[in-house]
Amino acid sequence: MQKRSAIAFTGPSNSGKTTIIEKIARVLIRDYKIAIVKNDxxxxxxxxxxxxxxxxxxxxxxxxxxxxxxxxxxxxxxxxTIDEIVRMVDDFDYLLVEGLKTLPLPRIAVFRNRIDESYFSCSEAIAIDDSIDVKDYTIPPGIDILDLNDVDQIVGWIKTHAKAV
Structure with a gap:
């Protein structure tokens, strides 16, 4: 029995959050029930x-x-609240949350072109593409670096790090 797990995505506008969540959902939906919450x-x-x-x-x-x-x-x-949403949706294996960076969920920050270091304090991983050179930044220890274009790598990270809800 798969436990219900949640993961959050954050990042600046137009960084690719919606696109990566859509790609991840398309992969996970093959084997799991997926719910998505988007903050507006x-x-x-x-x-x-x-x-x-x-x-x-x-x-x-x-x-x-x-x-x-x-x-x-x-x-x-x-x-x-996220707890109310979890109870309302109820039947899922993975909940993918876009935004809501104050929620206590493991979080992947999504960046293209430049990294906004203010997201480091609320993120466990960053997903970047080749428009960013990590040598230009000081990535804190404990923040995993994921390839924004490698959906399987990100899905693997989610399966390991998503929080039971």
Missing amino acids: PKDKATFDVEGKDSWKFFQTGAEVVVTSPTRTTYFSHRQK
Whole structure:
């Protein structure tokens, strides 16, 4: 029985977080149940179309669930803690979290072109591509360096380091 595990990804805008999470999910989904949580810190994401029933329902202030034969979508007006999200999603082997760098989860920081060293304090690994020369930086001991283009290497790291939730 696979225990439920979580791993988080962080990094500057346009560093490739969404792309690597998508690639990892496509690999893991072959053998595991995967859930993904994405943080939207600037509240910019749009999910529904004005005028449609689900949009109208959400405008009332209610919690809204839209269900169909192929998916269920949940719209909430309340921010959820990671524990609440874990209970809500419930049935997964791996939870991949984009953002939410204050969560106490093992974290891979994703960088292209340059490393922002401020992420070192909240990361256990960095995933970089060949646009970065690690010799230009002082990577703290204990931070693993992963190849952003080697999905299998990153999946292996996740299987070893993900935290049971």
